[in-house]
Amino acid sequence: MSKLSQLVKVLVASTLGLSVLASMPAAKAGVSIVPTTEGEIKLLNNGDCLSLAPCIDTTSLGYTVTSLSYNQNNKTYSPSLLFSDDISTENTWGFGIKFDLPDAGTNPLTGINTFRPVMIKNGKPDENGQLEVGHFLFDFMGKTINEVTLDFHDVEVSGFSGILKVNGNPFSQLLGEGPNNSVQTLVLKDVKSFEVQLGKVGSPFPTGDGVDLNVEKVPEPTTTASLGLLAMTGMFGLRKQKNVTKIS
Numbered sequence: 346m347s348k349l350s351q352l353v354k355v356l357v358a359s360t361l362g363l364s365v366l367a368s369m370p371a372a373k374a375g376v377s378i379v380p381t382t383e384g385e386i387k388l389l390n391n392g393d394c395l396s397l398a399p400c401i402d403t404t405s406l407g408y409t410v411t412s413l414s415y416n417q418n419n420k421t422y423s424p425s426l427l428f429s430d431d432i433s434t435e436n437t438w439g440f441g442i443k444f445d446l447p448d449a450g451t452n453p454l455t456g457i458n459t460f461r462p463v464m465i466k467n468g469k470p471d472e473n474g475q476l477e478v479g480h481f482l483f484d485f486m487g488k489t490i491n492e493v494t495l496d497f498h499d500v501e502v503s504g505f506s507g508i509l510k511v512n513g514n515p516f517s518q519l520l521g522e523g524p525n526n527s528v529q530t531l532v533l534k535d536v537k538s539f540e541v542q543l544g545k546v547g548s549p550f551p552t553g554d555g556v557d558l559n560v561e562k563v564p565e566p567t568t569t570a571s572l573g574l575l576a577m578t579g580m581f582g583l584r585k586q587k588n589v590t591k592i593s
């Protein structure tokens with residue numbers, strides 16, 4: 346190979362590299378509120394953590410989490426536990442909870458921690474703690490957050506995962522099903538608190554549809570007096586356009 350064609354090859358390669366960089370989405374302005382260390386989120390209603398995982402008190406991060414019971418399949422299920430988890434590490438947290446590597450069904454992006462619910466059935470974690478289903482109230486402790494972005498990882502059943510309330514008011518925005526390990530996003534404005542439901546128990550999967558969550562906030566206080574709510578959903582990838590909904 347001549348030196349010239351080698352040079353051309355290098356140039357082509359670096360041009361490709363640049364175009365890949367240029368097509369990457371711009372970094373989000375928000376900052377993740379998920380604790381950066383793995384462990385169990387200390388829930389307001391439990392008073393303390395139940396597993397042997399590091400117990401994470403989120404009040405220093407500016408929010409509290411309450412786990413709520415929920416109805417599905419004509420049954421009421423007990424409040425789930427919640428963890429901060431890096432999917433690329435295996436964890437044995439006691440209380441019957443073992444996060445395998447890889448998870449049998451729900452594998453969010455690596456390199457970030459996500460909120461990972463653990464469904465409780467008959468007093469015990471279902472699927473050894475690997476069924477990611479729950480209903481949680483996040484409260485920003487009296488502060489209004491200008492914009493909150495919720496990334497739902499691996500929603501595969503329509504009509505269960507999404508937002509149920511914002512600032513104490515019913516505000517149902519449930520997501521449609523997406524492909525395996527896809528991410529769908531909801532954006533909320535002027536948020537003091539929100540209730541989120543993750544996943545579904547049982548059918549059409551043997552144990553259920555597990556869903557993990559990332560939450561990012563833009564912390565500037567709102568300057569508008571009115572309580573405007575804006576929600577946008579979008580799926581990264583093929584169905585991006587199809588799934589965009591706007592509510593004002």
Ligand SMILES: [Ca+2]
Pocket residue numbers: 383430431432433434435436444
């Ligand atoms: Ca892990």
Ligand SMILES: [Ca+2]
Pocket residue numbers: 450451452499501525526
């Ligand atoms: Ca999946």
Ligand SMILES: [Ca+2]
Pocket residue numbers: 448449450451475476477555
């Ligand atoms: Ca799972």
Ligand SMILES: [Ca+2]
Pocket residue numbers: 450451498499500501554555556
């Ligand atoms: Ca799933």
